[in-house]
Amino acid sequence: MEKKLQTIFNYIKKLFPNPETELHYSTPFQLVVAVMLSAQVTDIQVNKVTEKLFKKIKTPEDLLKIGFPSFLSAIRSVNYYKTKAKHIYTTASLLIENEKLRIKNYKNWIPDNLKELMKLPWVGVKTGKLIAHVLYDKPFIAVDTHIHRVSNRLWLVKTSAPEKTSELLEKLIPDTYKDFAHHGLVLFGRYYCTAKNPKCDICQLKTVCTYYKANVIASVAKQS
Numbered sequence: 706m707e708k709k710l711q712t713i714f715n716y717i718k719k720l721f722p723n724p725e726t727e728l729h730y731s732t733p734f735q736l737v738v739a740v741m742l743s744a745q746v747t748d749i750q751v752n753k754v755t756e757k758l759f760k761k762i763k764t765p766e767d768l769l770k771i772g773f774p775s776f777l778s779a780i781r782s783v784n785y786y787k788t789k790a791k792h793i794y795t796t797a798s799l800l801i802e803n804e805k806l807r808i809k810n811y812k813n814w815i816p817d818n819l820k821e822l823m824k825l826p827w828v829g830v831k832t833g834k835l836i837a838h839v840l841y842d843k844p845f846i847a848v849d850t851h852i853h854r855v856s857n858r859l860w861l862v863k864t865s866a867p868e869k870t871s872e873l874l875e876k877l878i879p880d881t882y883k884d885f886a887h888h889g890l891v892l893f894g895r896y897y898c899t900a901k902n903p904k905c906d907i908c909q910l911k912t913v914c915t916y917y918k919a920n921v922i923a924s925v926a927k928q929s
């Protein structure tokens with residue numbers, strides 16, 4: 706498995722030397738807002754919405770200053786915008802309260818550990834891990850649909866639930882790869898090992914890919 710991991714991550718690193726989130730942000734609070742908006746929405750759509758919004762909102766205080774109705778209207782093109790607006794607004798209030806009480810004293814308003822992050826509204830394990838990884842370099846693999854698919858196709862794991870995939874990958878992937886494993890796998894799944902038309906013809910992971918051996922080779926054999 707060590708050799709296989711090396712092959713996979715060396716190749717992904719060649720394709721994406723410095724993988725990072727495609728969500729645009731310049732402050733930690735903006736990252737939290739962008740991640741919360743991104744549920745069931747593409748990063749491109751989120752970036753369109755936040756391009757204007759983030760000129761006015763850099764901190765939780767800025768968000769409360771513009772007021773709920775303006776915020777709601779600014780994000781109305783995003784799926785489930787009413788629910789998201791409510792949760793993001795409550796999050797901003799909570800972060801301000803924590804800051805005032807000085808009980809948290811986190812850098813730039815945002816908690817730096819999963820347990821505290823998960824106390825924020827609508828922040829589950831996946832969202833919490835993603836925020837902690839991006840902002841604080843925590844060695845998490847926040848498994849989305851891309852990572853789940855790629856990991857199963859390459860037989861790094863054999864799971865049906867993304868939560869289980871996350872747990873197993875974090876045990877399996879050595880620390881040396883953890884700094885880029887999350888974003889590398891996401892980008893590889895988004896642009897190469899896509900759900901419908903994976904680019905197997907140009908992919909150099911064929912030799913270690915279970916999906917390729919089971920599906921692509923088998924279908925060629927059937928046709929001949």
Ligand code: SF4
Binds near residue numbers: 858859899903904916
């Ligand atoms: S060979 Fe195809 S299925 Fe396998 S990892 Fe590459 S793109 Fe994905």
